[in-house]
Amino acid sequence: MLKFRVFPTHRQSRGSGTDTSCDGMMFHEKGKNQLIANFLRKHLLTLIFGVLCWVGFNAAGVSLGFVGGELYVRTVRNAVTILALLIPILAGMGLNFAIIIGAMISQLSMIIISDFSIPGLGGIFAAFALTLMLCFIFGHLIGRIMNAAKGKEMIVGIVTGYLGSNMYQMLFLVGYGTLIMPRNPEILLSRGIGMRNMIDIQGYRAVFMNSPLLIFTIVCAAAGFIYYLQWTKLGRRFAILGEGMQTAQLLGIDVDKTRIAAIILSTILAGVGHLMFIIEMGNVNVYTGHLNIDIFSSAALLAGGASLKYARIRHVFIGLFLFHTLFIVSPLAGQNIFNSAAIGEYFRSFAAYATIVLALVLNQRKRA
Amino acid sequence: MYCLGLKTMLMYYQSKNERQMNNMGQPIIEMKQISKCFGEARALDQVDLSLWAGEIHGLVGSNGSGKSTLLNILNGHPVIAETGGFSGEIRVAGQTASPGSIVEAIQQGIGMVHQEFALMPEMSVKDNLRAGYEVSNPLIDRLVGASFSPILEVENRRLASEALASLGIELNMDEKVRNLPVHLKQFVEIGREVGRDGLRLLILDEPTASMSQENAKDMMEALKRLKQKGIVILFVSHRLEEVVSLCDRVTVLRDGRVVSQHLAPELDPEKLALDMIGEGVLKAQHFREENMTETVFLKMKQIASRTESIASAGISLEVNKGEVMGLTGLAGHGFTMPGNFLMGGVPWTGEIELDGQRLSSGSIQEALRQGAFMLPDERKELGLMLHASISENIAFAARHNLKRFISRLWPLPFGLSNQQQADAFALEMIRALGIKCRGPHQHVRELSGGNQQKVCIARAIAMSPKLLFVGEPTRGMDIQSKEMVLKLLIEMNRTIGTTLIIASSELEELIRLCDRIAVFRDGEVVKVFKALEDPKQMIRVMSGERGHRDAH
Structure with a gap:
């Protein structure tokens, strides 16, 4: 029996610290400075956000309790939507900007259930069930579109999102009142065609927010499901795909089917996540409620330390904490520093887009 | 007349072989009348091949002889279906079973180890060994569906270790594959296929192409163990000495046809080479120190990589003007790195002087200005624009760096590409270097490996470099193409005085x-x-x- 061990000459360190198992052979003796430089490079985005949060928190002059309370609300609103981004990254498809379609489906579901006047928890469960069903169908379609344009998933996701958004808006602007007659005419505009801008669902909000166990269960179940998925055959197939489509194909993995499964799961989680968001808000902003959820979720995940090729559950929660802390404190910090809350508002939008651009650049540099 | 003679000879060989092979049992795989066309080009023409249990069967042929096509058909590679399928019949253990996909091939007990690894570098050895067929609990499979069933890690670890042990290898199961040297990666690939239930045929495509001779011997020992288990091995290699020492039977393909079959005691590398190319090969030989001067042309002093992922200790090397310098070592020991440093592919620390001028780290422009040029070892990834034409590939570097193949339109401050000039030069190169192609406008991706390398050399000729660095110039090539490429390199040194640095794991070639x-x-x-x-x-x-290995 030949027993092999890997010598440092072959072991390529990846910022994993000093390689001391050199057996007297030369390898990189990384200095302390290099280790620090590596750490900074690896966690640049997270560190930038950490510093911004600290500065913003001090400038805003708010209490930790206030920030903590707000963060709880935002965790309910956003955690599952950010979790939805993990699976496509694991499967090598990058950031799934098409999660916006899951968000639109959840709005549509909520409007339908609200129109049918199914009250209380029953209504909430019905909205979840409808969301799951529609997300499965549309996730399948998005997956097929992405399979037709392999290697360009992110741009395809963005454009598919735009397409979906326009079709969705057309449905509510023109379809309601002409093709679709709602049970409750009150939700239509006064001219009888087109949906109102805002649909009130305060009734559902009251039930939902009074069931903290339900909220906690949904967030934990989503995170737990993704964690569990990593240990399943499907999760392993995602990981293999993440290492290279061609390799996966040569190993006999059905690449197209696995990619579709990744997008279906992502769309379902996005739908569930956004449904929690709108119920927590207590109203459905019909035409604009879904916009930008893809950008903000992606930015939060990247701020948590994920990259376009590597993301874990911890990145979701670190990102959620950092990104939303910045969101909470920036208007107040803007008010205190520049005497204008609007500057703080602009700043957070700027921060979201800048995070994605920076992550793309850093990712490209890593590849080079 | 010739064809008739060939056919009679072939029938004699086949009947003789089959008489002898019948003593070894029933054929596990039978390929009958296999033909395949890509467009108008016929890649395989009525190929018959039978493989018996417990046999190591060699498959040899020049680049472009149809080996890869035959392997792709057997392995159910999607490229076959995408290009119109094939004609003929494949029988696996007596049953008609033409694999239409890789999954089907695996189900029929056909496994393949690819020349360009199909491994996941960021995953552990264990996960790679069980990739695609992880074990889970059947009861939970039924409850939640196979996809959502958790993988039984302990069982998978045990099976992965067993698969490697069957090859006589022991490895740390948690080591990431990217940390393994090339030959161990190859073992992991073989281990993965061997671990599959019901493996009947193991196809190995150039398994030793990037291995040292010592590691190749370990590999061959492992294959002999598999043979004893009754697995058929189809061994494809350009290293005829290895084919001769390992195989029980060898089939020679030429121009898509089986031209001969040889049995073990009669195997002879010279005969095989002759059958492969149909004529004798004159080996390239350099008349030493013919052009070499005492002037140092390239001086590298303590060059080390600035990139943490690339290990280099500090290379010091001097190359004289007009010299042919060889760089060699075991795989993974960095002998191809000087070219990457010189041409700015990897940032470095230390000192490089080229023709008396000091170079800055990472500057390809400086190196090009000083007359250096590189043909990298990763031809397809770094050396060629696969989707561009031969003409474009040959002219590109010279056009952008030397302003050749450009027409000046006075008084405009810029020039335009002169395609006619480029095509004429490409045609000249096609004739001079014997590039087998339809013309200068054919896409490079359609050429065989040897012809792609010739295109690279043509590009180097267009650059007329003072110093040419060539990485693994003959990797994955047949014997005839190899010698042709080596001759071309020597010609460049002899005629235009190019200083050559050849980084290669083929020591015999470097010595010559x-x-x-x-x-x-x-x-x-x-x-x-x-x-x-x-x-x-x-x-x-x-x-x-x-050494690299502790043997127990």
């Missing part, structure tokens, strides 16, 4: 061609030999006192 050979170990030059010195000494230095 080079004035001096620098041996690398652990990312540094350990010793520089005169080419005529004892090769055994070179191999000893290459392996080092501290």
